[in-house]
Amino acid sequence: MTSSAIAVSGLRKAYGDKIVLDGIDLDVRAGTVFSLLGPNGAGKTTTVNVLTTLMKADGGTVRVAGHDVATETKAVRAEIGVTGQFAAVDELLTGQENLQLMADLKRVGSGELVVTELLERFDLVESAQKLVSTYSGGMRRKLDLAMTLVGKPRIIFLDEPTTGLDPRSRRTMWEIVRELVADGVTIFLTTQYLEEADQLADRIAVLDQGRLVAQGTPDDLKRQVPGSHVRLRFTDVADLDAAARVLTDSTRDDEALALRVPSDGGTKSLRALLDRLDEYSISAEEFSVHTPDLDDVFLALTGHTTEVVAK
Incomplete structure (x- = not known):
């Protein structure tokens, strides 16, 4: 992988006469956390869908892990993992069975060893043999992310990974994200919690009405807003x-x-x-x-309150 895990240039997408993405540019460095923020309808979900090969763009170029998403779809999918807003786990299986199923689907060698390692890493050993239907919200999110890590993707897309979690579970997820980045994994994060982006993101992009209105580190963005x-x-x-x-x-x-x-x-x-x-x-x-926080930045850049920050 090059130093740019994700490189986007002039990305455009429209549905009929409605322009959803109006020529956006992104550069996500490998081994960092990049957070995309924006009000509802700004184009965040569409951006993620294009980057993860779930949707074709109308224009521009997108390279993920060095591969073109339009012409090298399989190569891109082999390098990425996606954790959606809602945990994609099977409640009729145990935690261990969910992980084993994913290992089998991805044809991971030494699948049992991988499953054991992930159960230990996410502190799910004691609940491994329990049905997922008995898991708390935090445990489901951890299992969901553990399933995403089967196959060791180098780029992970997290769509609101802590929505609905209690503060302790949220901070546990933050620590897991930091550990992943320390191991060299790149995280593309969308979140409705601006504090989360402030805590985790190396760089933030703010999307509004299909256009990027700001990019930079959290501190860079705060300095753009008066009010200290x-x-x-x-x-x-x-x-x-x-x-x-x-x-x-x-x-x-x-x-x-x-x-x-x-x-x-x-x-x-x-x-x-x-x-x-x-x-x-x-x-x-x-x-x-x-000093101004990201709430102030978001309001100043988009004219919206944080209640409508992206999902």
Whole structure:
């Protein structure tokens, strides 16, 4: 595999007169987590379907693991694994039987050894002989991902892998994703949790109405959105009034006895701010630095709230 696990140039897709993908470009580096975000109807699912050979594009070029998805479909499928939004497991089989079935379908040599290793890796040994119908949501997601790993794909597409999971199960899945990347696996992630993308993704692309409106690291995207500020809280109204007169560009919150002061959050600007308060003998009870998060980025770029972030 080249340094680019996925290379997309000018990807276009339309259904009749409706343009779903309007010439998007993506470059996913091998051994990283790439997250695609966007509101419902932005074109995320269509993008994933094209990349995983489930749908043909109308234009552009797409190479996955160095292979053209249009002309080398079998080669692409041999290199990828796909875990959908809903766990694709057979509830009438045990966890071990689900894994063994996948090993048989993929004609994996030493199938029993592979199954044993995956059960151990995903902490499913104790429940291996139980019917999947008795599994919790977190266990099903782990089993689903374990089944995806049969055959050792080098690129894995995860479509909302933690939807519906409790916080502990979600963090367990995060650790599994990090372990996969540490082993050199490339992850293409769609998620409805912006915190998840912030925690896991090396790079993020935001898709809106079929066009990419931003790409970069989580920090790069946050820096594109204004709103960094320092919040100062005071013990009484007198100090609040005095600080507001000195910091004329601040916004006050009388109920909380607080001021919001625009700032880049750097040490130099923080020092200057505190020195200015000290110059007028004003003391703040506490201060905190706030920077835009991915929710702010998403809203600024798409005009939508995170309630409609992709699936």
